[in-house]
Amino acid sequence: MAPTAPPSELDWVPAWSRQEAQAHLATLFTEFFGSGPSHIERAPGRVVLMGDHTDYNGGVVLTTGTHHSLVAAVRARDDRLLRVATDLTPFMDGPQGLWEGSIDHPSAADAAGWPAYVAGVVWALAEHGFDGPGLDIVFSSDIPVGSGMGGFEALEAATARAVCAAWGIAVSDDDGADVLAGVCEEGDRLVVGSPTGVGDRIAALRGAPGRALELDFLSGSPHATDVPWPFAQYGLGLLVTMSAHLYRPMREGFFARRSECDAAAAALGVPSLGALATQPDALRKVAAIPDPILRRRARHVVSEILRVRSVEDSIRDTAPAHERFTAIGEEMFRSHASLEADFGISHAVIDLAVEAAHRSGALGARMFGQGFGGSSVALVRRAEVDRVARGIHHAVVEAGQPAPRFLLA
Secondary structure, three states: OOOOOOOOOOEEOOOOOHHHHHHHHHHHHHHHHOOOOOEEEEEEEEEEEEOOOOHHHOOEEEEEEEEEEEEEEEEEOOOOEEEEEEOOHHHOOOOOOEEEEEOOOOOHHHOOOOHHHHHHHHHHHHHOOOOOOOEEEEEEEOOOOOOOOOHHHHHHHHHHHHHHHHHOOOOOOHHHHHHHHHHHHHHHHHHHOOOOOHHHHHHHHHOEEOEEEEEEOOOOOOEEEEEOOOOHHHOEEEEEEEEEOOOOOHHHHHHHHHHHHHHHHHHHOOOOHHHHHOOOOHHHHHHOOOOHHHHHHHHHHHHHHHHHHHHHHHHHOOOOHHHHHHHHHHHHHHHHHHHHHOOOOOOHHHHHHHHHHHHOOOOEEEEEOOOOOEEEEEEEEHHHHHHHHHHHHHHHHHOOOOOOEEEEO
16 A cells, blocks of 8 residues: 655645556546556556666666556557557657557657657567567556656556566566566667666566665676565655756766766776676775776766665664664765765755755655656655655745655655
């Protein structure tokens, strides 16, 4: 059951219940296609607690699923037509309402904007031998657009599960989810071309509220391991603040950072910064990089990987709970400082939200995601959620910025 937001005048984004999501999608499907779907599947959003920009550097990421999700409804056709619709078109690039194409002609030119995410998954499934008839697909979501919570990865994950259900393909365990994640990444890479990897798809396909995953990219292909997630039982929660929309230069900024990280690894003579982070003197070696920009980028990646390990150690520790969660919060603040100063991808409004969370009593707070806008997450005591949210709200509004939106992950 999704957590209930505290009553206040703040702008809270509620999560659909499973029943609400299914009813909404069934109604929406009927509006577009005349009768109901055969299957409805959902995939959660995700919040990165620690480990941003470590994935493509061969590092580790600690992530969890959210109560907010994307839901896809599907019905097989008796031809080769692919029809996709959504009620989210006012918020996304691409055609309004309904898009039509063929499952036999994979081309980026055939599906521009939001249809590319769905069509890419269908085409990639067919390329991998998971073939079937044409499809009618409708999707909707309560994951806020532009929040950095993995909405498009959830779209691909929910689409993959819905298509498999319509085509009679059984995918029931984590190994099957990992196969689908690779299919989703391939479809995205070939049709959409967005700068994310297979790890985000694993998080969407395996993720769930209260389930944490460590994604280890040291060997290239990510290895996912469950991590204990004790926050709820100790009266803690994750408060997500959406205070800055993703900037258009995000894509260019991502590729620039990736290139700089590759150059830093080359300067150090290591295959990846993640490989360097396994060495006991990693930060000393980073400090010797002559180029100041490459040095800062490498310092963030290596220190962020160490912070992931530190947070996991605190989660598994047997020390008193207050000490463990305070230590996790301190690592979150350090992570944000690193993303802001060393990696240069934070945003002034997000910095303000993190500072306000600290002043208002949050145990820790940090931006998360690719950067250049998006959201921050704070570790808070559930009894103090409203107070922390109000502190962030007032700080952002008093700075002349639009009021932030909040949700509980």
